[in-house]
Amino acid sequence: MEQFYAVGIFLFVLFLLLGTGVWVGLALLGVAWVGMELFTIRPAGDAMMTIIWRTASSWTLTALPLFIWMGEILFRTRLSEDMFRGLSPWMARLPGGLLHTNIVGCTVFAAVSGSSAATLTTVGKMSVPELRKRNYPEKMVIGTLAGAATLGLMIPPSLTLIVYGVTINESITKLFIAGIVPGLVLATMFMLYVAAVSKFSADYRPDAETGTSFVERLKNSRFLLPVLALIAVVIGSMYLGYATATEAAAIGVIGALLLAFAQGSLSWQSFSESLIGATRTSAMIALILAGAAFLSLSMGFTGLPRGLAEWIGSLELSRFELLMMLLVFYIIIGCFLDGISAVVLTIAVVEPMVRQAGIDIIWFGIFVVVVVEMAQITPPIGFNLFVLQGMTGHEMNYVARAALPMFLIMVAMVFVLIAFPELATWLPQNMRPAAGG
Template identity: 85%
Template sequence: MASELLPIGIFLVVLFILLGSGVWVGLALLGVAWFGMELFTSRPVGDAMMTIIWRSSSSWTLTALPLFIWMGEILYRTRLSEDMFKGLSPWMARLPGGLLHTNVVGCTVFAAVSGSSAATLMTVGKMSVPELRRRNYPEHLVIGTLAGAATLGLMIPPSLTLIVYGVTINESITKLFIAGIVPGLVLAALFMGYIAVISKLSKNYRPEPEPRMSFAEKLKRSRFLIPVLTLILVVIGSMYLGFATATEAAAFGVIGAMVLAAVQGSLTRQSLIDSLLGATRTSAMIALILAGAAFLSLSMGFTGLPRALAAWINSLHLSRFELLMALLVFYIVLGCFLDGISSVVLTMAVVEPMIRQAGIDFIWFGIFVVVVVEMAQITPPIGFNLFVMQGMTGHQMNFIAKAAFPMFLIMVAMVFLLIAVPDLATWLPSHMREIGL
């Protein structure tokens, strides 16, 4: 067994050397795969790399990815965050925890039209942080709840991570999107529950009270939510009702985002160019990672490593729960060094045989993986949301990580909730199939 698993040590050593030297993740994956092919196979490496990269990058399903990213970039440059805060604050003010709930609800709403954790954080944060500071909300709660709630951008559809997972494991993107709705809302509810409890326990929770509004005034302020809710209905509703595929819905989203930006007066030639460049940079980064991961999967397949590792795990006779706990720890550790998308594409070639052999539903496992890699967004030293928050607020990294730690623990609790109640992820896709949607 040791000889069969020897390649994994070589792969890991080369990978960590490349990553530690500052090489881009996608190029590091290509380098490891090239090294493995040269060392363990006699197949022409150039031909294999050319074929697999073309095959992995020419997927029609993958077309949804840059379109959803472009939609998020356009919306980031609108007054959407200001409008959301105006529309949400009257309804949140009387809840235990007050306007801190706008961080969670705002991230939940924007996640439904973004798909990106970073875009969600920047869009909601650029309005909520100054407003909450002005009202004297505790800084650690403002920072922590926003950093944690922004990870909902990875869960609530359209999720870029779910698209990548679906493409990598050849699973329906629409089914994965449907599966992410209930867990995403449950996780948001857990975040809001934490805010309600901590607001009662925190000794320095003394925000300025909000002026009371009549029900009619609250409804009037809610008109600011109409544009984003309409866009959500167009994008998500078109998929769930069977009118459009994920790629077609993404195209509708881009058109809707442009219309929204034009109506708000924020669609200028420069903002359009900036959104295109931003979407191109992000899409190219993800495409390079996917290409590298596809080549690495091929390389490891030739060595027989995934099958050997799956057989070794099987020989340990782990129960389903023990296997999931091992994967939970594995992904948490991996998330300290890689972003969520990189973690997914890097590991699926090895993890897929394990979960297939254990009889774990691939739709459910996709949601499990997304919750776990969400944690990577707020775990140092690589947690991307921590860097975004640092740039936005000027706080030290250790302060932001400490403020976000309770949200990390809530995500861990969400993993156990998913394991205990798998129907949270599987009931809705099954129900939609039964009624023919």
């Protein structure tokens, strides 16, 4: 009974703070403080200082600001223009035409960004005007961009996977490698959807593209080489065991600076803006992580995670039933919280029941990321919807309806992951460990 009382107190204080506009990180710290004062005799201030220092001093966490900085640097280069020039001659020949540049462009940039918003903005600022000019259906332009941009959360380097790994003390490199194949499978499902719509929709009548020779297509592909080389070095160094996630992030920052310099995009202004942008984002995530760590400690004193896990166990749910319950749970919570906040707020409670059910914790990380991706395109808090609303000038309900097919494809991806768990587990199980971690 005391645990249900604790749940009520935690939820009341959390929604009270969030409803008054308090930052998520500070709201989590506030809830944890109240929990410590009400349910323990341990000094809340001492506990908070200890847990925040332990969380902030994690060596694994250093990969986070470095990957964010790499994405910020590339965001300020001519990468989006070069990607469109390199991809469009090849995509024009596929069923669905240049709409595939949204999906493939987001997939490519996701592999050097880690941020859904940065992926969306970088690809969208070039593709949306070009696709509109060629009379592609507006809803398809917006929908594919909204859905494909979420790949930034899964394809390494993924900020959400870094946060998940730090929260459960799991290898970031293994999580990164686990996200590669599911990310590519989800991108392929998006492309198959575009191809199907282009064949069966009467409204799909874009302007015909002028033909280009194979030699011309190869010549345009040179614009993709720098970013593809950067992806190969960052991900390849981790997979082959030459670098940890943190070391690969440092390599990525150096590569991004060199790429920006070679393009003539590196100036003192762009350098300082990228550094400030990375600092701002990293500080926001660090505050959320600190609040979540303190909240986990506070809930641990109440016995809430253990009690909830035991209650779930008493229901004798099958593995599939548990995953369906968590799917619905994360979709609902994702309507009100961004992805990183949803992960850090819930994982302390969810992890024990997942381990108890015998679910692979690496696989579950990919499962969570797919579900959290949906939160990026579900109202009222779907961040990608807000970005697209500002970018395209459409009403929120129009953007949300355009993104709905992509949401349903992500739901289908969850079932694909459940049916074929090897998509997420085979690569990490067969990778070479890097020296030092």
